[in-house]
Amino acid sequence: xxxxIKKVGGQTVKLEHPPRIISAFSIVGPKExxxxxxxxxxxxxxxxxxxxxxxxxxxxxxMYTAITQAIKRASLKETDIDYMFAGDLxxxxxxxxxxxxxxxxxxxxxxxxxxxxxxxxxxxxxxxDGGFANNVVASTSSHxxxxxxxxxxxxxxxxxxxxxAQWTVTGSGAMILGKEGTQFPKITYVTTGxxxxxxxxxxxxxxxxxxxxxxxxLYKHFKDTGRxxxxxxxxxxxxxxxxGKTISDKLILEYxxxxxxxxxxxxxxxxxxxxxxxxxxxxxxGCSAVVTAGYIYKKMMRREIKSALVISxxxxxxxxxxxxxxxxxxxxxxxxxxxx
Amino acid sequence: xxxxIKKVGGQTVKLEHPPRIISAFSIVGPKExxxxxxxxxxxxxxxxxxxxxxxxxxxxxxMYTAITQAIKRASLKETDIDYMFAGDLxxxxxxxxxxxxxxxxxxxxxxxxxxxxxxxxxxxxxxxDGGFANNVVASTSSHxxxxxxxxxxxxxxxxxxxxxAQWTVTGSGAMILGKEGTQFPKITYVTTGxxxxxxxxxxxxxxxxxxxxxxxxLYKHFKDTGRxxxxxxxxxxxxxxxxGKTISDKLILEYxxxxxxxxxxxxxxxxxxxxxxxxxxxxxxGCSAVVTAGYIYKKMMRREIKSALVISxxxxxxxxxxxxxxxxxxxxxxxxxxxx
Numbered sequence: 059x060x061x062x063i064k065k066v067g068g069q070t071v072k073l074e075h076p077p078r079i080i081s082a083f084s085i086v087g088p089k090e091x092x093x094x095x096x097x098x099x100x101x102x103x104x105x106x107x108x109x110x111x112x113x114x115x116x117x118x119x120x121m122y123t124a125i126t127q128a129i130k131r132a133s134l135k136e137t138d139i140d141y142m143f144a145g146d147l148x149x150x151x152x153x154x155x156x157x158x159x160x161x162x163x164x165x166x167x168x169x170x171x172x173x174x175x176x177x178x179x180x181x182x183x184x185x186x187d188g189g190f191a192n193n194v195v196a197s198t199s200s201h202x203x204x205x206x207x208x209x210x211x212x213x214x215x216x217x218x219x220x221x222x223a224q225w226t227v228t229g230s231g232a233m234i235l236g237k238e239g240t241q242f243p244k245i246t247y248v249t250t251g252x253x254x255x256x257x258x259x260x261x262x263x264x265x266x267x268x269x270x271x272x273x274x275x276l277y278k279h280f281k282d283t284g285r286x287x288x289x290x291x292x293x294x295x296x297x298x299x300x301x302g303k304t305i306s307d308k309l310i311l312e313y314x315x316x317x318x319x320x321x322x323x324x325x326x327x328x329x330x331x332x333x334x335x336x337x338x339x340x341x342x343x344g345c346s347a348v349v350t351a352g353y354i355y356k357k358m359m360r361r362e363i364k365s366a367l368v369i370s371x372x373x374x375x376x377x378x379x380x381x382x383x384x385x386x387x388x389x390x391x392x393x394x395x396x397x398x
Numbered sequence: 399x400x401x402x403i404k405k406v407g408g409q410t411v412k413l414e415h416p417p418r419i420i421s422a423f424s425i426v427g428p429k430e431x432x433x434x435x436x437x438x439x440x441x442x443x444x445x446x447x448x449x450x451x452x453x454x455x456x457x458x459x460x461m462y463t464a465i466t467q468a469i470k471r472a473s474l475k476e477t478d479i480d481y482m483f484a485g486d487l488x489x490x491x492x493x494x495x496x497x498x499x500x501x502x503x504x505x506x507x508x509x510x511x512x513x514x515x516x517x518x519x520x521x522x523x524x525x526x527d528g529g530f531a532n533n534v535v536a537s538t539s540s541h542x543x544x545x546x547x548x549x550x551x552x553x554x555x556x557x558x559x560x561x562x563a564q565w566t567v568t569g570s571g572a573m574i575l576g577k578e579g580t581q582f583p584k585i586t587y588v589t590t591g592x593x594x595x596x597x598x599x600x601x602x603x604x605x606x607x608x609x610x611x612x613x614x615x616l617y618k619h620f621k622d623t624g625r626x627x628x629x630x631x632x633x634x635x636x637x638x639x640x641x642g643k644t645i646s647d648k649l650i651l652e653y654x655x656x657x658x659x660x661x662x663x664x665x666x667x668x669x670x671x672x673x674x675x676x677x678x679x680x681x682x683x684g685c686s687a688v689v690t691a692g693y694i695y696k697k698m699m700r701r702e703i704k705s706a707l708v709i710s711x712x713x714x715x716x717x718x719x720x721x722x723x724x725x726x727x728x729x730x731x732x733x734x735x736x737x738x
Contacts, residue, residue, distance in 0.1 A: 149716045192403055374495035
């Protein structure tokens with residue numbers, strides 16, 4: 059059998075024709091717009107509803123805005139985009155499906171929980187590198203109010219939150235991949251994760267459930283590529299939150315890699331818990347989406363950082379699986395983004 | 399900008415190195431095992447629970463079985479499979495996520511409702527053609543009892559069914575793509591769909607909601623490739639059911655293509671409604687999965703048909719979107735499968 063495939067090691071592809079991220083757009087809710095990263099977001103909503111009658115419709119509208127604005131920034135039209143890779147947390151990914159309804163772009167719907175941003179960006183990069191597209195859009199979204207009532211309790215109940223609970227980010231990020239433009243960051247490696255489950259049962263402690271998956275994908279990425287933590291200016295996991303970040307730093311150290319110096323977690327940096335009361339930090343597909351499309355992308359375009367390893371982490375349970383006594387499987391995908 | 403991509407027309411890729419479907423496995427519930435296609439399925443469950451304590455766990459177990467048996471039939475090991483593309487109907491695609499937990503294969507989770515089989519097969523084929531993998535598995539599943547309680551009512555309620563309602567198939571199909579073997583069918587074209595919504599509001603009439611999407615993708619496929627209905631021995635839509643099939647035959651005729659002679663609908667042929675009381679026919683991710691991995695694949699391997707255009711159709715609503723008064727967006731993806 060022909061073994062000449064573009065994989066290096068077991069789980070990583072080195073892209074022969076690294077696609078460029080030629081534009082990005084991030085839109086967030088009011089709370090995110092008051093947080094430490096506020097200056098990096100392109101649009102901050104004045105209220106959670108985005109002018110819509112339900113939170114779910116608001117989430118879909120955010121994604122539609124992120125995608126159309128990202129297309130516009132790239133000086134492209136909808137018809138220039140060959141594929142849309144998108145997903146979200148809502149049942150049957152309605153935010154993405156309804157956003158795609160208003161866009162005439164061939165649509166691949168994805169679900170990887172909070173890992174979906176790296177999943178969509180990774181697949182989009184592979185499709186570009188495979189020669190199937192000139193431009194692809196990758197996007198994800200989440201909404202605090204929609205997620206709370208779907209996964210936990212409707213906000214009206216006023217339930218108390220666990221200290222290990224994470225705060226679902228209201229936001230959406232979109233990135234457009236193109237072939238050219240040395241002024242833009244490029245995607246160089248895609249490491250696709252396997253599912254890891256260490257038996258965590260507490261849906262209010264997803265950081266702990268996802269940490270082993272993040273560490274596994276990190277380890278595979280380093281092993282496959284021969285790179286080390288120092289190869290990157292910043293390693294962003296998301297969304298482990300404070301609890302999961304500490305666990306993952308310790309776990310990866312056992313494999314011989316010290317990421318403590320350049321490791322930030324999207325969930326950890328998007329809110330200021332002291333002021334904002336967000337417990338273990340942000341989560342949701344939208345969290346790594348807006349941190350990557352906002353913070354990381356802008357830092358790169360400003361030449362403040364030159365390389366980032368973006369690892370989005372997802373907890374693959376549902377309310378049904380938790381009620382049925384299942385533990386929480388985690389997954390993480392990594393995408394390396396670098397300036398020339 | 400370099401326009402030399404592998405797309406022909408707006409939505410179709412012609413594969414330069416068509417991957418082969420080197421094995422397939424289909425597993426179905428007892429009712430499907432009593433239907434017209436029973437001889438084509440590889441395993442028929444003796445009861446709906448698959449030996450598990452919940453229907454959701456049963457569905458996940460079916461997918462695990464389909465994938466592991468397909469791998470075994472290809473004389474491969476789990477470690478030979480570079481990627482797993484899978485999805486299902488359950489919230490947060492837990493059937494796929496939990497099946498992936500027991501498989502050490504890099505996992506891309508997908509959601510395209512009942513279009514997911516063609517979505518997974520299409521993406522798997524692109525990833526093969528792009529040179530990123532030696533072997534990929536594509537799989538989807540659905541389960542009547544799990545879907546009824548999630549989307550409609552728990553079976554215990556004994557609710558009456560609408561005549562236009564479809565019957566979710568209990569089953570899972572998996573196909574392994576490889577690079578070689580002229581004795582196997584190959585994937586030649588992948589046409590990725592856009593979302594279409596003609597304002598159908600009735601979640602018990604999904605065939606009507608999905609028909610315009612099926613017709614749009616069919617039309618784009620013919621237009622992009624220059625092919626006609628006669629290019630294929632069989633055109634399988636799925637899962638439009640009886641109602642949606644009739645609508646789509648009429649709609650595509652308006653575009654100048656007559657598919658009535660060689661068009662079968664997976665949902666229409668999997669049950670015998672006269673005997674089995676399945677109303678408008680089968681549906682669910684598992685329907686086109688088992689019809690493709692069972693019926694179509696075996697027909698090809700027996701040289702009874704030489705070419706098939708598989709179009710899986712999905713209705714992208716959720717119970718939440720329906721309750722919020724949204725209409726039902728549809729999507730369809732097409733994959734051309736041919737013998738040498």
